[in-house]
Amino acid sequence: MDTEILRIESAGEHLTPDADELLQRAGAIIRQGGLVAFPTETVYGLGGDALNASSSEKIYAAKGRPSDNPLIIHICRIEDLRGIVKDVPEVAYKIAKAFWPGPLTMIMEKADIVPTQTTGGLNTVAVRFPSHKIAQKLIEYSGGFVAAPSANLSGKPSPTGAKYVIEDMRGRIDAIIDGGDVGIGLESTILDLTVTPPQILRPGYVTQQMLEELLGEVEIDRTTLREDTKEAPKAPGMKYRHYAPKADLLIVEGSLEAVVAYINRRSKTDRQQGKKVGIIATGETCDSYEADVIKDVGFRGDQETIARNLFRVLREFDDAGVDCIYSEGFDTDGLGQAIMNRLLKAAGHKRIQV
Ligand code: TXA
Numbered sequence: 001m002d003t004e005i006l007r008i009e010s011a012g013e014h015l016t017p018d019a020d021e022l023l024q025r026a027g028a029i030i031r032q033g034g035l036v037a038f039p040t041e042t043v044y045g046l047g048g049d050a051l052n053a054s055s056s057e058k059i060y061a062a063k064g065r066p067s068d069n070p071l072i073i074h075i076c077r078i079e080d081l082r083g084i085v086k087d088v089p090e091v092a093y094k095i096a097k098a099f100w101p102g103p104l105t106m107i108m109e110k111a112d113i114v115p116t117q118t119t120g121g122l123n124t125v126a127v128r129f130p131s132h133k134i135a136q137k138l139i140e141y142s143g144g145f146v147a148a149p150s151a152n153l154s155g156k157p158s159p160t161g162a163k164y165v166i167e168d169m170r171g172r173i174d175a176i177i178d179g180g181d182v183g184i185g186l187e188s189t190i191l192d193l194t195v196t197p198p199q200i201l202r203p204g205y206v207t208q209q210m211l212e213e214l215l216g217e218v219e220i221d222r223t224t225l226r227e228d229t230k231e232a233p234k235a236p237g238m239k240y241r242h243y244a245p246k247a248d249l250l251i252v253e254g255s256l257e258a259v260v261a262y263i264n265r266r267s268k269t270d271r272q273q274g275k276k277v278g279i280i281a282t283g284e285t286c287d288s289y290e291a292d293v294i295k296d297v298g299f300r301g302d303q304e305t306i307a308r309n310l311f312r313v314l315r316e317f318d319d320a321g322v323d324c325i326y327s328e329g330f331d332t333d334g335l336g337q338a339i340m341n342r343l344l345k346a347a348g349h350k351r352i353q354v
């Protein structure tokens with residue numbers, strides 16, 4: 001399949017007439033049952049018509065993703081919740097008013113019109129109203145309901161720039177909209193509203209604390225930060241070893257000094273054995289390491305920068321062909337909950353305390 005690459009310069013408030021024309025074309029592709037990858041504020045999505053069962057099947061095939069893993073439906077108006085959710089609870093409007101458009105997904109009971117292919121066989125549906133202007137226009141021109149998982153091949157880190165979408169999806173889908181790099185870099189927070197109190201199934205930019213300020217008590221699925229062999233994660237997708245680079249990744253936790261010393265020791269022995277070593281370092285420590293590839297994800301206090309860099313850095317280690325990666329651990333306050341959740345999944349929960 002030939003994949004059209006549509007470049008859209010500005011992701012600002014107003015789109016140029018040129019951009020509008022391209023987005024109408026992309027919308028027509030989705031309405032006709034095709035697939036288009038597009039930028040959102042979190043990561044790039046792989047979009048198809050959410051109300052068309054065969055589009056959802058095509059999405060699973062393009063990603064190489066198991067079809068029991070439900071898709072998020074993207075909308076571009078709060079009112080459209082009513083089109084795909086059975087009885088929209090009052091609390092959903094309260095949350096939407098506070099956090100939409102933005103990086104938050106809500107899970108509710110699905111309306112009959114939503115095919116079970118889109119929801120991975122579940123009778124609930126995940127819904128998000130993204131804030132990215134390109135995404136909003138595309139959703140509008142596509143008919144209002146766009147199913148979109150992250151636009152990576154299953155098992156790879158979510159794409160934070162068009163380059164990675166092109167790498168994974170060229171030849172597998174109809175078009176890719178290149179709208180530049182994303183702002184947040186980690187996927188949306190997923191909040192399950194079918195339980196009381198509401199439960200976070202995947203931490204993201206909208207933090208537990210922000211939700212608690214609005215709603216009172218909010219729980220978080222315990223498997224998001226801990227490996228639990230007895231309990232499966234409640235978001236089906238969270239059970240897969242996601243976001244994973246090709247190399248083995250080990251998270252090293254402890255005082256910064258001890259972490260640096262430990263990683264340097266391991267790096268030295270690995271390299272003596274002929275291995276190529278990568279390190280996920282921070283602004284504070286990146287000059288203290290010796291390894292083949294050292295990536296600075298940002299200063300430890302600047303969680304937004306760390307979040308934005310994490311998936312890109314994981315992909316860059318793939319490109320560099322390293323054999324093993326050591327990463328510093330991060331605090332789990334605020335956005336740190338999402339950062340550590342993704343890092344732990346990338347590491348298959350391999351961590352060591354030093
Ligand atoms: O930021 C995002 O959410 C991005 C952009 C493109 O919007 N999308 C994204 O989609 O991350 P995906 O498919 O990669 O991740 C969706 C997650 C999966 O873990 C899936 O299992 C879970 O949401 N999910 C979807 N519907 C669900 C449902 N009804 N119940 C529980 N979990 C659900």
Ligand code: MG
Binds near residue numbers: 149150
């Ligand atoms: Mg994904």
